[in-house]
Amino acid sequence: MADLDNKDQTEMDPADMEDVEEVEEEETGEDNSKARQLTMQMMQNPQILAALQERLDGLVGSPSGYMESLPKVVKRRVNALKNLQVKCAHIEAKFYEEVHELERKYAALYQPLFDKRSDIVRAAYEPTDEECEWKQDEEEELTVSKQEEMKEKAKVEEEKKDEEKEDPKGIPEFWLTVFKNVDLLSEMLQEHDEPILKHLQDIKVKFSDAGQPMSFTLEFHFEPNDFFTQTVLTKTYKMRSEPDESDPFSFDGPEIMGCTGCTIDWSKGKNVTLKTIKKKQKHKGRGTVRTVTKTVPNDSFFNFFSPPEVPEAGELDEDSEAVLAADFEIGHFIRERIVPRAVLYFTGEAIEDDDDDYDEEGEEADDEEGEEEADEENDPDYEPKKDANPPEECKQQ
DSSP states (O other): OHHHHHHHHHOOOHHHHHHHHHHHHHHHHHHHHHHHHHHHHHHTOHHHHHHHHHHHHHHTTOOOSHHHHSOHHHHHHHHHHHHHHHHHHHHHHHHHHHHHHHHHHHHHHHHHHHHHHHHHHTTSOOOOHHHHOOOOOGGGOOOHHHHHHHHHHHHHHHHHHHHHSOOOOSSTTHHHHHHHHOHHHHTTOOGGGHHHHTTEEEEEEEEOOTTSOSEEEEEEEEOSOSSBSOSEEEEEEEEEOSOBTTBGGGOOSOEEEEEEOOOOOBOTTOOTTEEEEEEEEEOTTTOOEEEEEEEEEOOOGGGGGSOOOOOSSSOOOHHHHHHHHHHHHHHHHIIIIITTTHHHHHHTHHHHHHHHHHHHHHHHHHHHHHHHHHHHHHOTTOOHHHHHSOOGGGSOO
16 A cells, blocks of 8 residues: 555656646746846946956957967968968959049049039029929828928918028038038037038048059138138048058058148137137245246147148057047048038938948847747747757767
């Protein structure tokens, strides 16, 4: 009888076994959920992220030991592959040189359109009704009644404005608005820069002539103003499109090697790159106090035209390197994005497109993960435990 009782205690009904398995699976699922939640919290902690990044940075460039373990004959062949890679880098450099020539060619085709844009902005040309006609996207189109309502409202507003003041000429503050709409440029702007940039009428890009070292010049065209005597301020960027002999594998297209600004001929008392401060100094012996006036550098967009000089020999200090790196980024951005698409940065449409480029990638990844999870949950044959184990052919031997 005792044996029967023990047997009853050790054996379990199959249904009870299923219940136990379900409980174990639920506990495992809860543990995984908690682990994921903890991981997400850790990844949102800036101190943990900084420590992780520092750790990863320390690993960059460190040898894995694999190459050292290779037989000498294999290392010899790897060296041959490296030499082929260097030749590829030189061919790539030639490719970018030809791209630069294409840029020069097409810049001449774009320029008449950019000149007309400038004429409209500065009121030298009034576009025709046909040129002003703009077809909206279907999603932007409004119902007929709504359009009529808005037209009537706009007509009333225009009549009020006509009574108050004359029609504005061209597109007032076009380039200033572009600068204020772009974070990279607006960070450079100071309040005292804005009255000057209201006089900016155009920005042009000029490429170096054929056969000359690769470079481009940004020309800032101003209408006559009370701040400086010039009507054109320039900034030239010198580029190089050839692999560095000491590190050929780092070549990744043309790089800016240096830049040259211009001297601004400021009108008296109008130089916004300098400011005057007063300091009180006390004489150590007599104890008398005097006020000393000093002229010191002032934050301004117009410091853009006075970049640090890149020495031919020796290294720049960290501050100068940071200034130059930011300067190169700004110059490249103005050339590649601002000048070709100025009206879209004026309206804000280009900024929305830039934001979408970053957001869509993350959203797509999230959507894919969500779809995968949903598919797995809806699949009646889906078994999490089987997914957790890789197929035999994927296991390491």
